[in-house]
Amino acid sequence: MKELRVLSPTGILGYGFPKESFQQGLELEPDMIGVDAGSTDAGPYYLGAGVSFTDRNAVKRDLQLLLNAAVEKGIPLLIGSAGGAGADPHLQWCVNIVKEIAKEEGLNFKMATISADITKKWIKEKIKKKEVVPLKPVPEIKEEDVEQAIRIVAQMGVEPFIAALEKGAQVIVAGRANDPDVFAALAIKEGFNPGLALHMGKILECAAIAAEPGSGRDCMFGIIRDDHFEVEPLNPERRCTATSVAAHTLYEKDNPYELYGPGRIVDLRNCTFEEVNSRRVRVFGTKFKSSNDYYVKLEGVKKVGFRTICIAGVKDPIMIKQIDEILKEIKKSINENFDNISKSEYTTIFRIYGRDGVMGKLEPEPLIKSHEIGIVIDVVAKTQELANTICSFARSTLLHYGYPGRIATAGNLAFPYSPSDIKVGEVYEFNIYHLARLEDPTEVFPIQLEEVKGGEIR
Amino acid sequence: MKTKPIIELAKVIRSKNAGPYELTFDFIFKDFDTYERVKNSNVINKEKISKLYKISKENVLSVIAYDPAKAIKVTIVRPWASGAVEETDVYGAQQHTPLLKIKVPCED
Numbered sequence: 001m002k003e004l005r006v007l008s009p010t011g012i013l014g015y016g017f018p019k020e021s022f023q024q025g026l027e028l029e030p031d032m033i034g035v036d037a038g039s040t041d042a043g044p045y046y047l048g049a050g051v052s053f054t055d056r057n058a059v060k061r062d063l064q065l066l067l068n069a070a071v072e073k074g075i076p077l078l079i080g081s082a083g084g085a086g087a088d089p090h091l092q093w094c095v096n097i098v099k100e101i102a103k104e105e106g107l108n109f110k111m112a113t114i115s116a117d118i119t120k121k122w123i124k125e126k127i128k129k130k131e132v133v134p135l136k137p138v139p140e141i142k143e144e145d146v147e148q149a150i151r152i153v154a155q156m157g158v159e160p161f162i163a164a165l166e167k168g169a170q171v172i173v174a175g176r177a178n179d180p181d182v183f184a185a186l187a188i189k190e191g192f193n194p195g196l197a198l199h200m201g202k203i204l205e206c207a208a209i210a211a212e213p214g215s216g217r218d219c220m221f222g223i224i225r226d227d228h229f230e231v232e233p234l235n236p237e238r239r240c241t242a243t244s245v246a247a248h249t250l251y252e253k254d255n256p257y258e259l260y261g262p263g264r265i266v267d268l269r270n271c272t273f274e275e276v277n278s279r280r281v282r283v284f285g286t287k288f289k290s291s292n293d294y295y296v297k298l299e300g301v302k303k304v305g306f307r308t309i310c311i312a313g314v315k316d317p318i319m320i321k322q323i324d325e326i327l328k329e330i331k332k333s334i335n336e337n338f339d340n341i342s343k344s345e346y347t348t349i350f351r352i353y354g355r356d357g358v359m360g361k362l363e364p365e366p367l368i369k370s371h372e373i374g375i376v377i378d379v380v381a382k383t384q385e386l387a388n389t390i391c392s393f394a395r396s397t398l399l400h401y402g403y404p405g406r407i408a409t410a411g412n413l414a415f416p417y418s419p420s421d422i423k424v425g426e427v428y429e430f431n432i433y434h435l436a437r438l439e440d441p442t443e444v445f446p447i448q449l450e451e452v453k454g455g456e457i458r
Numbered sequence: 459m460k461t462k463p464i465i466e467l468a469k470v471i472r473s474k475n476a477g478p479y480e481l482t483f484d485f486i487f488k489d490f491d492t493y494e495r496v497k498n499s500n501v502i503n504k505e506k507i508s509k510l511y512k513i514s515k516e517n518v519l520s521v522i523a524y525d526p527a528k529a530i531k532v533t534i535v536r537p538w539a540s541g542a543v544e545e546t547d548v549y550g551a552q553q554h555t556p557l558l559k560i561k562v563p564c565e566d
Contacts, residue, residue, distance in 0.1 A: 042549075043541030043548040247527035250484045250527060250531055254482050255522060255531075360546040361544075362553060364556050
């Protein structure tokens with residue numbers, strides 16, 4: 001029976017994985033290794049600042065194992081959403097690590113780098129043609145959003161990966177990619193059912209999260225055949241059950257029956273999940289539906305300023321009882337003291353842990369029931385200097401504020417740190433989360449091929 | 459009618475971002491009988507969620523029962539895009555606690 005075998009070592013490149021599990025996976029003779037390196041989970045900062053949310057040493061550790069295995073076995077290694085956010089600075093960061101390893105370990109391979117950056121000019125033309133639509137509940141895109149965006153990426157589908165494989169690339173380092181597509185590309189290229197391939201990809205992209213007990217840093221193995229696929233964790237202490245695999249399609253998605261992706265919907269309505277043995281699950285019935293138009297998801301961020309924070313605790317019950325009134329007075333003092341600075345240039349938020357620090361305006365019961373509270377003075381301003389100024393003033397004013405009935409007259413705040421104020425740096429917000437129509441699924445994902453020659457082992 | 463707290467019936471009650479603009483809640487039940495009972499009781503519905511979170515019904519985007527995983531999935535609009543200046547929970551992983559108040563009618 002024709003089949004294709006895919007090894008997924010870890011949920012995110014840099015999260016790590018046990019060597020024993022990985023070795024177990026290699027013994028099962030995979031046809032490719034795939035790894036997802038990205039997510040928007042960590043928020044807008046990383047796309048804006050052009051840095052990875054994973055650590056360089058940790059990514060290098062994982063890549064060393066993956067590259068050596070792929071080269072030794074002569075199988076492709078596909079990396080999606082390189083560097084986390086998958087824009088050009090992230091891609092370059094990841095490519096540099098790959099080349100560093102190749103040099104250190106004397107590895108030779110053909111590498112494809114696929115960019116996912118979108119130019120402002122390109123989007124503006126798409127907007128004019130009415131080919132950019134919001135992903136609900138996002139508002140319609142305006143030219144102004146594009147102007148304000150620091151960096152914009154598009155999530156590629158399987159096609160750029162397939163194109164790179166057809167050009168003979170063994171290692172593919174891709175910018176922002178739809179997660180399942182990294183794992184489905186080779187199977188779809190080889191003619192397997194794309195619905196099954198993408199559903200298997202959806203499970204493999206999180207590695208062992210779909211197992212019990214779940215883990216984002218342990219390996220998973222997938223086998224696709226004619227009318228089904230199978231998944232199995234590679235650590236003997238974990239197992240896949242029909243429920244654990246079925247439940248995984250709920251994860252981080254709004255609809256468990258339909259998985260939307262570039263140019264298609266994967267329909268899970270008629271899926272069946274069958275336990276082959278105590279650790280392996282077989283899935284049938286996933287259907288693939290092509291969309292009439294091929295849309296890709298865009299992600300963009302804009303810069304909103306700079307942040308400085310101060311963390312402090314309050315235990316005095318007389319103060320806690322009137323915390324709202326006190327903080328209102330502090331805000332008033334800020335405005336009065338800096339009446340030469342426009343209020344639009346800075347925002348001051350007092351986060352109260354022990355009341356609504358976790359849920360903010362979604363908190364149904366914003367009451368203080370604890371004997372102490374945590375306060376984060378959070379200032380975002382046009383410049384770092386102004387953020388520092390406002391935060392410093394808010395901190396010193398709150399520290400010595402004489403509220404009614406005060407008996408602890410030496411100071412109102414317990415600081416865990418010296419210095420008390422922490423410069424957080426640039427602050428970004430998502431401002432583009434839209435779909436754009438492509439004429440050709442590869443049109444905005446240029447592929448660069450390169451022979452990486454590591455030469456002799458040093 | 460007697461009721462049981464949802465926490466006694468579900469194995470998983472969690473929240474997470476579904477992209478930067480939505481929050482999604484999953485209830486995964488202990489067994490298929492329990493799942494069927496909760497599903498048929500219809501206690502998890504748009505109105506209930508809007509009351510628990512004090513948000514408008516329009517901001518509760520969907521409530522979907524998913525038989526293969528004995529799960530019910532609810533998706534709401536995030537109060538702001540993930541990581542906005544007012545953000546309290548970038549990953550959206552700790553927004554589930556109001557759901558723990560749900561009570562399910564039971565016969566025994």
